[in-house]
Amino acid sequence: MRAIVTVPPHATFLPEVAAHPMTAGLRLNTVMPIAEPHTAVLRNLRALGRPLWVDLKGRQLRVSRAALPPFTEVQLSHRVQVRTPCDAFFSDGREHARVLAVDGDRLILEESPRRVVGPGESVNIVAEDLRIEGGLTDGDRHWLAAMAELGERDVMLSFVEGPEDLEEVRSLLPGARIVQKIESRKGLAWVGRGGAKEGRLMAARGDLYVEVVQPHRILGAMRRIVQADPTAIAASRVLTSLAFQAVPDCADLSDVAWLHAIGYRSLMLGDEVCQRREAVLAALNALQAIAGELE
Secondary structure, eight states: OEEEEEOOTTOTTHHHHHHSTTEEEEEEETTSOOSSOHHHHHHHHHTTSSOEEEEEOTTOOBBOSOBOSSOOEEEBSSOEEOOSSEEEEEGGGTEEEEEEEEETTEEEESSOOSSOBOTTOBOEEOOTTOEEOOSSOHHHHHHHHHHHHHTOOEEEETTOOSHHHHHHHHHHSTTOEEEEEEOSHHHHHHHHTTGGGGSOEEEEHHHHHHHTSSTTHHHHHHHHHHHHOTTOEEESSSSGGGGTOSSOOHHHHHHHHHHHHTTOOEEEEOHHHHTSHHHHHHHHHHHHHHHHHHO
16 A cells, blocks of 8 residues: 655655655645746656656636635636536535525625635535536646646546546647546546546545535445556545644544555545645554555
């Protein structure tokens, strides 16, 4: 069992993380702020000597402009069409708001979360008739251009739901090796149609847990993905307790053991755990200890 680690681009502890024996590769979340040209960031991360994946946002819905309470409007990264009223979920499903109307990329809410909703936050609208206009963002295209200039080919793509998502990336980055992030019921349907033939799969539980609607359905979804692709990566909600404390919760340890039991051998540590040196190293050490117990 090995880990792909999310890397804050300017963190000073990255060489230590890259050298850890449990680190199989690095993931750049492209919503993280950078202070250098895209090509410089990629060169710096590749110098760490580990495989690097650039995580593109694709059709994933995100907040594009800060919304200050009290407010009743959230502006999104994409224009959407959906029958209203419906529900929008924030904070990995822990908060929700009723959407009364949609105006292009604007959600008009009945009542908002009682806090600042910041740019880059993901938003889930769990509705069968949801239609998201467009695919790659302008930011995605900038990263793909930088990758093409440097000869990089490894990307992760959020919310893959069909071949058209992959085609858009490959048109801008010929020869791209795409890890398909499965994060919705439509994504699961794509897996069922043989999506694993188009590239490695990732069970991205941050959004997928919300999108399956009934929480227990995440269990079957995780099994379906790894059965379709034995090399699939399990991502998000991995050892998250270490973002807040020095010792992982028993539930987190059991979760990793369960993922191992159903076939996952690659896990990805998310943003929350990887922002602090102590947290990410504790997570890598915990995975090493768990692997020792299981393998």
